[in-house]
Amino acid sequence: xxxxxxxxxxxxxxxxxxxxxxxxxxxxxxxxxxxxxxxxxxxxxxxxxxxxxxxxxxxxxxxxxxxxxxxxxxxxxxxxxxxxxxxxxxxxxxxxxxxxxxxxxxxxxxxxxxxxxxxxxxxxxxxxxxxxxxxxxxxxxxxxxxxxxxxxxxxxxxxxxxxxxxxxxxxxxxxxxxxxxxxxxxxxxxxxxxxxxxxxxxxxxxxxxxxxxxxxxxxxxxxxxxxxxxxxxxxxxxxxxxxxxxxxxxxxxxxxxxxxxxxxxxxxxxxxxxxxxxxxxxxxxxxxxxxxxxxxxxxxxxxxxxxxxxxxxxxxxxxxxxxxxxxxxxxxxxxxxxxxxxxxxxxxxxxxxxxxxxxxxxxxxxxx
Numbered sequence: 343x344x345x346x347x348x349x350x351x352x353x354x355x356x357x358x359x360x361x362x363x364x365x366x367x368x369x370x371x372x373x374x375x376x377x378x379x380x381x382x383x384x385x386x387x388x389x390x391x392x393x394x395x396x397x398x399x400x401x402x403x404x405x406x407x408x409x410x411x412x413x414x415x416x417x418x419x420x421x422x423x424x425x426x427x428x429x430x431x432x433x434x435x436x437x438x439x440x441x442x443x444x445x446x447x448x449x450x451x452x453x454x455x456x457x458x459x460x461x462x463x464x465x466x467x468x469x470x471x472x473x474x475x476x477x478x479x480x481x482x483x484x485x486x487x488x489x490x491x492x493x494x495x496x497x498x499x500x501x502x503x504x505x506x507x508x509x510x511x512x513x514x515x516x517x518x519x520x521x522x523x524x525x526x527x528x529x530x531x532x533x534x535x536x537x538x539x540x541x542x543x544x545x546x547x548x549x550x551x552x553x554x555x556x557x558x559x560x561x562x563x564x565x566x567x568x569x570x571x572x573x574x575x576x577x578x579x580x581x582x583x584x585x586x587x588x589x590x591x592x593x594x595x596x597x598x599x600x601x602x603x604x605x606x607x608x609x610x611x612x613x614x615x616x617x618x619x620x621x622x623x624x625x626x627x628x629x630x631x632x633x634x635x636x637x638x639x640x641x642x643x644x645x646x647x648x649x650x651x652x653x654x655x656x657x658x659x660x661x662x663x664x665x666x667x668x669x670x671x672x673x674x675x676x677x678x679x680x681x682x683x684x685x686x687x688x689x690x691x692x693x694x695x696x697x698x699x700x701x702x703x704x705x706x707x708x709x710x
Contacts, residue, residue, distance in 0.1 A: 400447070401426030411437035411459070418448060425449070430491065432456035440505070440520075442471045443486045452491030455533060459491060463499040468514060469537070472521040472529075477513040479523030479546055486527040493518040495537030497562050503539045515539035518561070522546040530554040537561045541584070545569040545593075552577075559583045565608065569593040579603035587613040588627070591620075594653075600625065607631075611666065615640055616654040627666040627673075634666030634694065637684070638677040655680035662687045672700035679703050685710060 403417055405428065414435070417428045425447025432453045437460065443450060450470070452459075459469050470493070473483045495518050506512040514520055518534030521527070521544040532555070534541035541558030542565075544551060551574040558565035558581050565581030567590040568574075581588035581603065588605030591614040601623040605611045611627035611634040627634040640654035655678065664686060666673035673691035676684070679702050687710045691698035699707060 400424070400449075402429060403427070404429040405431060407431045407433050409435060411435060411439060411441055414441050414450070415439070418443060418450070421445070421448060425485070427451060429453075430457045434458045434460050436460055436462050437469055438462045438465050438467075440468045440471045440475060442475050443488070444471075444474050444483060446483060447485045449487040449489075450491075451487070451489050454490050454531075455492045457491040458494055460494040461496040461500070461537075463496065464501065465496075466500050466502055466516060466538070467505045468517050468520045469493045469495060469534075470519045471514070472519065472527060473523040473546075475514065476510045481523070482547065482549075483524050484526050486524060487529075488519065488532060489528070489530045490532070492533045492535070493537070493541075494535055495561065497536045497538040497560075500538040503562070515543065517541065517543045517567075518558070519543070520545070521548055521551060523548070524551065525549040526551075528552045528554070529556065533557040533559075534561065534565075535559050540564045540567045540586075540590075541581070543567045543569075544571045544574070549573050551575075554578050556581070562586070564588070564590040564613075565605075566590070567592075568595050568598070570595075571598060572596045574598045575601075576603070577601045579605075582606040582608065584608045587611065588630075589613070591615070591617045594618075595620065599623065604628075605630070610636055611669065612636070614638075614656050614659075617656045617659060619658045620660075622659070622661045622664060624663045625661070625665075627664075628668055630666075630669040630671070632669070633671040633675045633700075634669045634673040634691070635661075635664075636671075636675050636677065637681050639680045650678065650680045655682075656684065657681065658683045660685045660687065661689065663689075665690045665692075666694060666698075667692045669694040670696075672696040673698045674707070675700040676702055676706045679706065682706060684708070 427449040430452045472486050505514045516538040517540045518537040519542045523546050541561045548571040553576045555578045561584050563586035565584045565588050587610045588608040589612045595617040599621045603625045605627045607629045610632045611630045613636050637656045640651040641648045642651040673694045685708045
């Protein structure tokens, strides 16, 4: 353009400076051309001078057949600070102390259902702990993964539900997998059966956990139990033949998603208290001995008698495409008037002994 006179200078640092004289107001097209040149030069300079960081592959350790639970723990503890993966062989592996993933970026992967972690007689402990194995974890452990294995809790040969009788571990129950104080982690393609307490239990500040492909059956209490758990996803679940509940939710279970789940022949399908703003999608409940869904608050004793404990009601939960059939109680029971603003969308309730909806008072549930 005749309207712009430019000269190029180089300063002492080697950077190009465009010195431009504007002879006429309104030459914006020329300005854009100059700006584009400067941007192209700077971009090229950055690409040429930025260092290329090496890609560090995570350590993968494959263990031999015939290993013990103690050897698995030693292999996990020997992983570098950056983490890594321990791969288990097929076969039955005896566990006498919990296998603990206590540091960030640790993975424990089996070889499918052929990898069986079997709790030894009289071990009286959880099979796997994700997070620090203490009553009150002081920090959050991140980016853990457990997958592709079968857990046999051998509950008929365990004497108690709690791991330790006193001190650290005395508040940790003997579940198949205990997840506590953990975030941004995954459990997938795991079976947890015959455990002395629950199949899989999350607690003590679990956030952004993904559980996919969990099969849990014949556990002493619940297939899946969640406490103090938020922003997590539980999907592709088959929870059946547990004397307690297929799913038990309590103590601040908030902002989670449970989807594509089958709950069959449990004592109760879903038990929930102190649960807020959760989404249940495509959940099928059948043959529960009692209710399909049971919703309540926590009672506490006061000078006036039993009253609802603050913040323990179930509110603003949604159930989409929920089915409940052949249950011994009602398909969906709301036991307290404090449980409000819950929505049921596209439900099908059939052949339940005490009907479909059972409410402490009318209009506690919105049907769509």
